[in-house]
Amino acid sequence: xxxxxxxxxxxxxxxxxxxxxxxxxxxxxxxxxxxxxxxxxxxxxxxxxxxxxxxxxxxxxxxxxxxxxxxxxxxxxxxxxxxxxxxxxxxxxxxxxxxxxxxxxxxxxxxxxxxxxxxxxxxxxxxxxxxxxxxxxxxxxxxxxxxxxxxxxxxxxxxxx
Amino acid sequence: xxxxxxxxxxxxxxxxxxxxxxxxxxxxxxxxxxxxxxxxxxxxxxxxxxxxxxxxxxxxxxxxxxxxxxxxxxxxxxxxxxxxxxxxxxxxxxxxxxxxxxxxxxxxxxxxxxxxxxxxxxxxxxxxxxxxxxxxxxxxxxxxxxxxxxxxxxxxxxxxxxxxxxxxxxxxxxxxxxxxxxxxxxxxxxxxxxxxxxxxxxxxx
Numbered sequence: 349x350x351x352x353x354x355x356x357x358x359x360x361x362x363x364x365x366x367x368x369x370x371x372x373x374x375x376x377x378x379x380x381x382x383x384x385x386x387x388x389x390x391x392x393x394x395x396x397x398x399x400x401x402x403x404x405x406x407x408x409x410x411x412x413x414x415x416x417x418x419x420x421x422x423x424x425x426x427x428x429x430x431x432x433x434x435x436x437x438x439x440x441x442x443x444x445x446x447x448x449x450x451x452x453x454x455x456x457x458x459x460x461x462x463x464x465x466x467x468x469x470x471x472x473x474x475x476x477x478x479x480x481x482x483x484x485x486x487x488x489x490x491x492x493x494x495x496x497x498x499x500x501x502x503x504x505x506x507x508x509x
Numbered sequence: 510x511x512x513x514x515x516x517x518x519x520x521x522x523x524x525x526x527x528x529x530x531x532x533x534x535x536x537x538x539x540x541x542x543x544x545x546x547x548x549x550x551x552x553x554x555x556x557x558x559x560x561x562x563x564x565x566x567x568x569x570x571x572x573x574x575x576x577x578x579x580x581x582x583x584x585x586x587x588x589x590x591x592x593x594x595x596x597x598x599x600x601x602x603x604x605x606x607x608x609x610x611x612x613x614x615x616x617x618x619x620x621x622x623x624x625x626x627x628x629x630x631x632x633x634x635x636x637x638x639x640x641x642x643x644x645x646x647x648x649x650x651x652x653x654x655x656x657x658x659x660x661x662x663x664x665x666x667x668x669x670x671x672x673x674x675x676x677x678x679x680x681x682x683x684x685x686x687x688x689x690x691x692x693x694x695x696x697x698x699x700x701x702x703x704x705x706x707x708x709x710x711x712x713x714x
Contacts, residue, residue, distance in 0.1 A: 378549045378579055381519045381571065387697040390710035404712035420622035421615075422576050425583035431574045440694045440708055442607075442687045449608040449683065455711060473625075477618050484575040484615060 351405050354415035355426040360464060360508035368405050370430055374398040378429050385436035391454065393436050403436030407455045411462065412491065414482075415505055418465035418498065421477025437489060450488060459491040464508065466499040510540045513563040517547040517570035517581035525604045525640045526569040529663065533567060533602070536667035540565075547584045557588045561597070566629075567666060568601040568620060572613045572636070577620060585623045595628040600666045604640030606690075608683045610676030611636065617674040633671035635662040638678040639686045646679055655680035 349366040352359045357371050370376075375397045384394030385403065393400040406412065416427040423431060439452035463482045465475075479496050486493045499505055514534060518524035534542055543563070545556050560566055570581050577585070601620050603613035613636025624631040637643075637659050646652045653660075658677040665671040679686075695705045 378519060379573065381524075381573075381578075383697075386708065387694055387703075388701050390698070390703070390707050391712045401712070407711070407713045419582065419586050420619045420626065422582060422619045425579050425586060428574070428576060428579040428582050432579055434574070441691050444683070448612070449687070454709070455713065471622075474622055477615060477622060480615050481575055481619075484612075488575065 349409050350411035350413055351409040352413040352415065353427055353430045354413075355417060355424045356415060356466075356502040356505075358502050358506045359413055359415055360462075360505055368409070370399060372426055376426070376429055376433075379432035379435065383435075383440070386440035391436050393433055395433070399430055399433050402430065402434045403438075403454070406434055406437040406459060406489070407457055409459060411460045411494070414461070414463045415502070416463070416465055417502070418467045418470045418474055418478055421474040422481060431485070434489070445487075453490045455490075457490070459489060460494040461486050461489070461491045462493075462495040462497075464495075464497050464499065464505045466502040466505060468500055470498055510565055511563045512537060512540050512542045513545055513560050513566045514542055515545045515547060515560065515566060515568045517568060517578055517584070519548055519578065519580065521546050521548055524571065525643065526571055526602075528644060529602050529604060529637070529640070530567075530569045532660075533569075533663050533667050536664055547581050549580050553584055553587050554591075556584065557591055560588070561591070561593045563597065565598040565600075565669060568599075568634075570601075570603060570616075571640075572603050572605045572607075572616050575612070576616050585620070589623075589626065593627065597627075597629045598632060598669065599624040599629045600632045600669075600671055601634035602663070602666065603634060603636040605636060605638050606641060608639045608678065608686050610638035610678050612638070614674060614676060621674065632666075632669060633673045633675065635659075635666065635671070636674070636676040637662070638676065639681065640679075642679060642681065642686060642689070645689075646681060
């Protein structure tokens, strides 16, 4: 199954019954930085809203599709909020991987991550930043980058398979 | 010089970001500094207008998922829509929970991209590794020596002399930092009535 995070309601391909769609208009709050998902309710966020179980959703999905306006080479505030709430997917302890510190994995699972960025005037420096952001996120989430694409108009993303 | 010190941690005054803000404030005596807090629920318009009234703006924030905290991103995107003067000077201090400061390099660049889009003068930024340990290290014998590189970077920012993005680590061994953080998780989880093995909890079984 796939998890789709989109700030426009648009997403690539079709939505199957088992897929999870996270989009604007849902009850979504910002991460409080409290680490409750590590030490109070390990594996689940303590903020009670529509995305408290992001860790579980990621643990069960094969594909993560991220559809976001590209702001300065980052996700939009909405998509970033959802990404921050995925902290429960990883383990609080540290490991040293490729010479640097990372969080340990909570699940023995690998997600394919695809990012579909849109915006009228995304500059080359912003695209480069965005590509690097996805690469880093994939390392920290023990995932694998599948596709990173840029579009002028979000509606074009609906036509991607 | 009128300086805005912007604390963009959701934890406000209880944060490592604010601790670093206070350190720079100390180094900037003689300037007219004001503190602005970017947290969920604040009046964004008011905070943006206050930022624009300054000549030098310094951001302090924690690294979240390799980037800027979402509330800070929301603040930046909203600021683009408001009329503003050009040439405001910008610098940033990113604090990382990981040992190495270099994890913050993309986050520094995201804020740099914003500053350029706004036609501001971007000076540079520093990403500090193992930042949650700063307060403890400061109290240790030789603590100031261990924080020397971080202090130097903060002094550069305070003086408006930082020229690029850089990262620093604290002068403590990585394994010690790892052990201390991991032992804190265990203390914390026991305080919450659970056991150390619950840290490994999985929602799929």
